[in-house]
Amino acid sequence: MSDEPQQPLPPPSPPAWPPPAWGQPGSFPPPAPGVPLYGAPPYAVPPKTPDKAIWAVVLGAMSVLLSCGFFTGIPAIVVGRKAMKEIDASDGSLGGRPWALTGVILGAVGSALGVLMILGFAAFVALVSTIDVEDPYEVTPRETAMRSEWVDACQDLELGGESGRCGCAFDEIVTQVDSFELELMLDSMRFGYLSDAGEREDFDRAMRACS
Numbered sequence: 272m273s274d275e276p277q278q279p280l281p282p283p284s285p286p287a288w289p290p291p292a293w294g295q296p297g298s299f300p301p302p303a304p305g306v307p308l309y310g311a312p313p314y315a316v317p318p319k320t321p322d323k324a325i326w327a328v329v330l331g332a333m334s335v336l337l338s339c340g341f342f343t344g345i346p347a348i349v350v351g352r353k354a355m356k357e358i359d360a361s362d363g364s365l366g367g368r369p370w371a372l373t374g375v376i377l378g379a380v381g382s383a384l385g386v387l388m389i390l391g392f393a394a395f396v397a398l399v400s401t402i403d404v405e406d407p408y409e410v411t412p413r414e415t416a417m418r419s420e421w422v423d424a425c426q427d428l429e430l431g432g433e434s435g436r437c438g439c440a441f442d443e444i445v446t447q448v449d450s451f452e453l454e455l456m457l458d459s460m461r462f463g464y465l466s467d468a469g470e471r472e473d474f475d476r477a478m479r480a481c482s
Contacts, residue, residue: 344385
């Protein structure tokens, strides 16, 4: 039997067990929300945009694009200013201030355009009311003189008899021919005859209408 001391045996290697899952005994708790994982920077939750800021943009766009004018422009200004006050007083928890400011600007522009449209329409109405529109049925002084000459020539030619019928024929002729043709017919009557067949036909038609 040897007297040499025996070497101690090496310690056994640890078993290759899988790492414990979350929530099981011996596992570490999961990271809290917002805590960086593996050195990543923490993420920030974006601030919420209030509904008033969105409504301010919608009303302002309607005021300009749909020509609603101050009917939606003034509400856009009021709602947008309220949204800006809420955002400024929220200490960063609310966002969307550019939206609210855009709604206020669009509302102001739409309201100004609406006022200009009303002023332009009023100026147009005032301008039209000052225009003297000639009445096509108004008897001019020249037509009055021509009527008197027509009646005298008609009686001299004994083409129509009484003056009332000749005057009625003149009123009928005026609605059928223009002033140039009427002048030519009156010139022919001054010379005592109606040589043109068309003139005679127009005259007879007018006399028949007054019979």
